[in-house]
């Protein structure tokens with residue numbers, strides 16, 4: 001009896017094909033299902049309460065990739081109107097309220113359903129460090145005021161505090177290296193130079209033995225150990241160091257009975273302003289001088305350079321120091337210089353010059369008359385405009401004479417404001433640290449990147465299908481010459 005093989009029936013072929021297509025669809029769905037949704041972002045807010053002003057930064061990152069370095073980015077920044085929170089020492093209850101516009105903006109920008117889980121941190125820097133030294137009660141009241149105010153928002157309030165100089169330096173270093181993706185690359189890290197109004201920080205991996213424990217910080221990030229040198233110089237931000245320089249120049253004239261005229265080589269010829277002692281000698285960085293004076297510009301760069309050198313004390317008990325008896329190993333590798341380093345050098349067009357060219361251009365700039373400058377830059381704040389010659393000269397003196405950058409290593413300094421869309425500064429590093437977003441160990445990476453995984457799954461499913469068909473064809477073909485099955 002001859003029996004037709006039941007595999008030959010077209011219904012069976014169709015069913016087999018359907019099963020195979022079903023497998024492919026199932027695999028594809030499973031794969032797509034595992035893909036994190038693109039729109040899921042999380043947010044964090046950090047307030048940088050600096051000596052001159054407060055900025056509010058909003059950061060965002062994909063919710064599913066919290067521990068992947070390079071994922072957090074700045075979404076928005078807002079400059080708080082008015083001066084820094086330390087300027088509210090006389091009216092502390094108004095410090096909190098001053099943050100209102102920027103915090104309201106944050107509420108609008110961050111989606112409502114994320115508000116409760118969004119952390120808010122406020123870190124105050126050198127302005128508040130100085131206020132704390134000068135008037136502890138006032139500094140506490142200011143912090144209380146911003147705390148009470150921030151707690152009225154629906155976010156997760158995580159604290160308002162004065163951060164230490166070491167934290168300021170180290171977190172600035174973390175920020176620039178995180179944004180440059182240096183923790184994942186084997187290329188090494190870059191140093192961080194931060195110039196504020198009241199303090200300045202230098203932080204880098206030196207590779208040398210640290211002679212003073214205060215200047216040493218260790219991190220384990222992403223499976224690598226980093227041994228950092230860091231120092232924060234209180235009173236050596238550009239606003240306080242100007243006071244120091246005025247104090248040094250005024251001191252020898254104090255025994256004069258009549259009106260004191262201060263002829264300042266760091267200010268422009270034609271600059272002639274009466275200044276009250278309260279407005280200048282108002283900080284713990286300088287002695288309380290009680291004489292008003294006339295501030296007159298000379299515009300002589302070489303003399304300015306000499307005058308600025310006098311604000312540094314050069315005694316040193318270590319094998320080497322930057323200044324004021326602070327140990328510093330030789331600078332090493334590339335550096336990112338941000339905040340006022342950038343504002344000043346960018347305004348003066350010195351960011352792309354070598355050291356000698358920068359000095360020459362600054363010399364000409366300082367010698368420009370005050371009237372000419374005001375005419376040329378009508379929209380620049382007069383306070384900034386009057387001080388760029390001083391600040392530029394201070395930056396060059398600090399970097400060359402004190403930190404020991406040379407003609408050659410000068411070119412390793414990059415004056416930067418942002419990396420990508422994120423501003424360079426301590427705030428991002430501070431948040432990454434407090435939210436544990438940079439793991440000590442590198443997370444296990446998946447065998448394949450996501451795109452590769454999807455492609456491979458699809459190819460495999462197709463192969464199964466093809467083998468199915470081939471198998472069927474071979475199964476149908478009779479072995480030997482006969483087509484018949486004989487029972």
Ligand SMILES: O=c1[nH]cnc2c1ncn2[C@@H]1O[C@H](COP(=O)(O)OP(=O)(O)O)[C@@H](O)[C@H]1O
Pocket residue numbers: 049050051052053084125126127195196197198199200237238239339340343344384
């Ligand atoms: O556009 C600008 N031109 C010049 N200087 C600026 C500009 N914007 C900000 N600054 C200065 O940058 C410095 C920022 O210091 P900050 O307020 O962060 O103090 P801190 O870090 O010492 O607490 C201040 O001296 C401020 O005047």
Ligand SMILES: [Ca+2]
Pocket residue numbers: 050051125195196197339
């Ligand atoms: Ca700052």
